[in-house]
Amino acid sequence: MSSGSMMIPGESMFILETQPAGYIVYAANQAEKAALIKLVNCWAVGAYGRLTLSGKEADIEEAAVAAIAAVQNPAGT
Numbered sequence: 001m002s003s004g005s006m007m008i009p010g011e012s013m014f015i016l017e018t019q020p021a022g023y024i025v026y027a028a029n030q031a032e033k034a035a036l037i038k039l040v041n042c043w044a045v046g047a048y049g050r051l052t053l054s055g056k057e058a059d060i061e062e063a064a065v066a067a068i069a070a071v072q073n074p075a076g077t
Contacts, residue, residue, distance in 0.1 A: 005038040005039060005040055005054070006040070007038075007040060007054040008054070011038075011054045011055055011056070012054065012055065012056065012057040012060040012061075013040075013052065013053070013054050013060070014031075014051075014052070014053045014054075014060045014063065014064045014067075015050065015051065015052050015053075016050070016051045016064070016067055016068070016071070017048050017049065017050050017051075018048065018049045018051075018071050019047055019048050019049075020047065020049070021043075021044040021045060021046055021047060021048055021049035022044055022049065023049060023070075023071050023074055024042060024043070024044050024049025024050065024051050024071075025042065025044050025049070026070050026071075026074060027049075027051055027067040027068075027070045027071050028042045028051050028053075028067070029070075030066045030067055030069070030070035031051070031053060031063035031064070031066050031067040031070075032063070033066065034062050034063050034065070034066035034067075035055070035059040035060070035062040035063040035066070036055065036056075036059050037053045037054065037055035037059050037060060037063045038053065038054045038055055039051075039052075039053060040052040040053060040054050051067065053067075
């Protein structure tokens with residue numbers, strides 16, 4: 001298991017859960033491509049995946065949009 005980054009006071013946080021768990025890895029990838037954020041944790045074990053991101057509020061909002069879009073349309077079409 002690898003460790004992620006730590007949150008710093010004043011940063012915004014975004015948490016996303018998916019089912020199946022594997023979708024969370026794709027969502028994390030798309031979020032990192034979309035904005036300058038920190039990946040705090042990405043857990044894809046069991047039935048549910050969990051993603052935790054942190055960063056500036058505007059960056060988190062942009063990353064959240066990308067992550068949610070990835071989960072809603074995993075084929076990317």
